[in-house]
Amino acid sequence: MIQIKDISKWYGDFNVLKDINEEVEQGQTVVVCGPSGSGKSTLLRCINGLEPFQEGEIFVDGVSVGDRTTNLYKLRTEIGMVFQRFELYPHMTALQNITLAPIKVRNKSKKEAKAKAMELLERVGIPDKANAYPANLSGGQQQRVAIARSLAMEPKIMMFDEPTSALDPEMIKEVLEVMINLSKSGMTMIVVTHEMGFAREVADEIIFMDEGSIIERGTDISFFQNPESPRTKDFLDKILI
Amino acid sequence: MFDAVVNNFPFLMGGFWVTVKLAFFALAGGIPLGILVGLGRISHNKWVYYPVTFYVNLIRNIPLILVIFWFYFVMPIIIGSPLDPFPSAVISFIIFEATYFGEIIRAGYQSVSKGQIEAGYSTGLNYIQTTRYILIPIALRRMLPSMITQAIVTYQDTCLAFVIGLPELIRRATIVDNLEVRSVQLYGFVAVVFFITCYIGSLMSRRFEVKEQEGG
Numbered sequence: 205m206i207q208i209k210d211i212s213k214w215y216g217d218f219n220v221l222k223d224i225n226e227e228v229e230q231g232q233t234v235v236v237c238g239p240s241g242s243g244k245s246t247l248l249r250c251i252n253g254l255e256p257f258q259e260g261e262i263f264v265d266g267v268s269v270g271d272r273t274t275n276l277y278k279l280r281t282e283i284g285m286v287f288q289r290f291e292l293y294p295h296m297t298a299l300q301n302i303t304l305a306p307i308k309v310r311n312k313s314k315k316e317a318k319a320k321a322m323e324l325l326e327r328v329g330i331p332d333k334a335n336a337y338p339a340n341l342s343g344g345q346q347q348r349v350a351i352a353r354s355l356a357m358e359p360k361i362m363m364f365d366e367p368t369s370a371l372d373p374e375m376i377k378e379v380l381e382v383m384i385n386l387s388k389s390g391m392t393m394i395v396v397t398h399e400m401g402f403a404r405e406v407a408d409e410i411i412f413m414d415e416g417s418i419i420e421r422g423t424d425i426s427f428f429q430n431p432e433s434p435r436t437k438d439f440l441d442k443i444l445i
Numbered sequence: 446m447f448d449a450v451v452n453n454f455p456f457l458m459g460g461f462w463v464t465v466k467l468a469f470f471a472l473a474g475g476i477p478l479g480i481l482v483g484l485g486r487i488s489h490n491k492w493v494y495y496p497v498t499f500y501v502n503l504i505r506n507i508p509l510i511l512v513i514f515w516f517y518f519v520m521p522i523i524i525g526s527p528l529d530p531f532p533s534a535v536i537s538f539i540i541f542e543a544t545y546f547g548e549i550i551r552a553g554y555q556s557v558s559k560g561q562i563e564a565g566y567s568t569g570l571n572y573i574q575t576t577r578y579i580l581i582p583i584a585l586r587r588m589l590p591s592m593i594t595q596a597i598v599t600y601q602d603t604c605l606a607f608v609i610g611l612p613e614l615i616r617r618a619t620i621v622d623n624l625e626v627r628s629v630q631l632y633g634f635v636a637v638v639f640f641i642t643c644y645i646g647s648l649m650s651r652r653f654e655v656k657e658q659e660g661g
Contacts, residue, residue, distance in 0.1 A: 252567055254563055254566060277566075277569055277571045278569070280567055280568070280569045281569030283567070284567070284568075285563075285564075285567035287560050287563070287564060291560035291561050291564035292561075292564075293578075293579055294561075295582050295586055304568070304570070304578060305565075305568035305569055305570055308578065309569040309570060309574070350564075353564075357569060
């Protein structure tokens, strides 16, 4: 579903991504972890073309992201993205946030988009908040609306960029539950997170990044028990306590 | 008790009409120019950004009265023919107010988080759709109360046109006062006219602020 081949990216002289290689199969959930500034978010943003990269190639469902002739707008309809700070549109209700893109991009009728949005709000557990504005929702509720907004486009892939980092502890669980269910339903997912409980439960692969490189990868069990590099061990010790 | 006002009411209200016309043209030119200034201030093109920034900083750091004088007394020397006070005042106001409107527009634009724009893109909206449905509505809501406040300030500023002899409301009140010596009632009347009109404007501004808080 996603092939990342020898990606390198620079911000001026700063080498943010160094020869990243990764393959994500359909239905897999890949967890990306690592210290801040290691290039995790940048990698996600390269996959949906929010940021350009200078070397290498990324294919999403066979389409080259770096190719100048690729219609990135069309590509992004297939890749949902959930942000750390939710980024809901403050002037629209939860329902309007969710239906905007299906109506404008997929040309769905208002009625059809609304029915789908209500179904998704049901799925993330807050159908009663359909007409609430983001300012009147808790962080956990906002993030669940954001997930529903992405799902409304019926994407083939969902990317999460530290979806629970801005949440209070008691709200993390409600968001993770939604994500776990999504993963179990067969969605292809790339998740940047430090929630190791989530990784343990649903990750097919965990990659550990530091200073722009993938320095460790593995399926969950091996990754936690005997990380190969001392850097990974050090990091895991810190986040697992 | 209000004899001076009553006897000269048509003359005074004629001055009010001049004030209204000045404010109308100042805003009709100042807001569109302000939009261009605001866009220039967020431009990544240095040939646009630096000249516009210079203009904004220059004008915002000199008093309006000086801009009015400068335009009325210095421009005729440069262009070689005298200017009428009314168009001269209007142009001064447009040049001056556009810098303030421009800064409001720049701040409104910059208040929209980059993440909200990216959220739009990541659901497949294109540049025009993202600008139309996300950027502009959010920015507009944030800047509307300040825009209305600045429009009220512009309206009040127009009385400075009296320094170049425009017969607006205050100027006419002084003319009547010079003949009839009724300062308290004449300037009281002017204050009431300004208070009522500005207060209506500030009520409008507050309505938009409340709407913004509700999120709608």
